[in-house]
Amino acid sequence: MSATQAAVPHAPGAEIARSRSRRSSVTGVAALFLAPTAVLLLLLIAWPLVSVVWQSVRYVNLVDPLTAGFAGLDNFRTILDDEAFLPALVNTAVWTILSVAGEYALGLASAVALAQPIRGRVVFRAIVVVPWVIPIAIAGLNWMWLLNPDYGILNAWMVKAGLLESPRDWLGGIDTSLLTVTFVNVWRSFPFYTISLLAALLAVPNDLHEAAAMDGAGTIRRFFVITFPHLKVVSLTLIFIHVVWTAINFDFIWVMTQGGPLDASQTLPIMIYRYAMQDFDVGAACALASMSMAFMATIFFVYFYAARARGAR
Structure with a gap:
């Protein structure tokens, strides 16, 4: 060659x-x-998504086909001028913050409990998932029956225990309806946190706990110095996802209160539904939906760039 x-x-x-x-x-x-x-x-x-954004700047009415054409910012002005917008925005913030905070606190507590070497923990781990697998409509209807002031068993128990003088209409009160629905939402959603945080807890090396215990660190100190930092990534991901899921949640509130009484539990998704399906003003509904999407996109980008900056460090 x-x-x-x-x-x-x-x-x-x-x-x-x-x-x-x-x-x-x-x-x-x-x-x-x-x-x-x-x-x-x-x-x-x-x-x-493109269709929603396009219709947000147009006049679109389901019952009046003659109402059409380019609207510019008129639909957004309709939303901002609506007296129900600001209360619905505040309700959405309260509903989201309290729900996510309650879900995380209860999920973390139950995950820590289920991570302990107790007898029957496999059974308890299976039971804790039950609220999560119940459909929202079924869970909402069941809680409506439980909280009913006439025949609800929870009111009867609270009266017998001396916590209430008489049965209370929790879902019919202006000052209790939103908080009651929030409580039910926490009850149904916390198992998702429990499962995720439990998996992260079981991945924490036991050697770290043993070394810290030998150095004299107590249970609480070991949790905050060793365990909790290992849950940081999972916790931030769960909180971010559930902030978005909760803020756009429509089912629970509509099933239990339909935004009432007197719009006391009305959130932005309920308001969007009423614009589109009750007032038939699709343009205004799309404008409010576009505003909500812009806010959620802002949260996403802030979280994404913050996470990337932490990864770079």
Whole structure:
């Protein structure tokens, strides 16, 4: 074999060309497999979002087809001028903050309890998931029956225990309806936190706890110095996801109070529904939905860039 023939297979240009060809082939195959998913995402997510934003700047009425055309910012002015907007915004903030805080506190406490070496903990871990698997409509109706002032068993128990002088309409009171629905939402949603935090707790190395115990650290100090930092990433992810889920939640409040009484438990999703399905003003409903999406997108980007900055550090 001549020196020229031996050098050809090892030419740098040929190797680079083959490498580029392989990458192009892999990229083409990947694009082919991802194409159906991309089309599905465009149809189910991108197109509805674009449609909502487009209709937010147009006059759209379900019962009056003559009401059409470019509206500019009129729909947004309609929302901001509505007397119910600011109370609904405050209710949404209260509902979201109290729900997420209660879910996290109860989920963390139950996860710590279920991580202990107690007898029957497998059974308790199975039982704690039950509220999460109950459909929202079923859970809401059951709690409406339990809290009913006429025949609700919880009111009867509280009266017998001396906590109440007489049965109280928890869902019908202006000052209690939102807090009551928030309590029910915490009851149903905290198992999701429990499962996630329990998995993170079980991943904490026992060697760290043993070393800290040998150094004289107590249970509470070990929790805050060793255990809690290991839960930071999971906790932030759970809180971020549930802030978004809770803020846009429609089912629970609509099933239990429909935003009443006197809009005392009305949140922004309930307000969007009423604009679209009761007032038939789709343009205003889309404007309010666009404002909500912009706020949620802001939260997402703040969380994303904060997480990236922490990763870079």
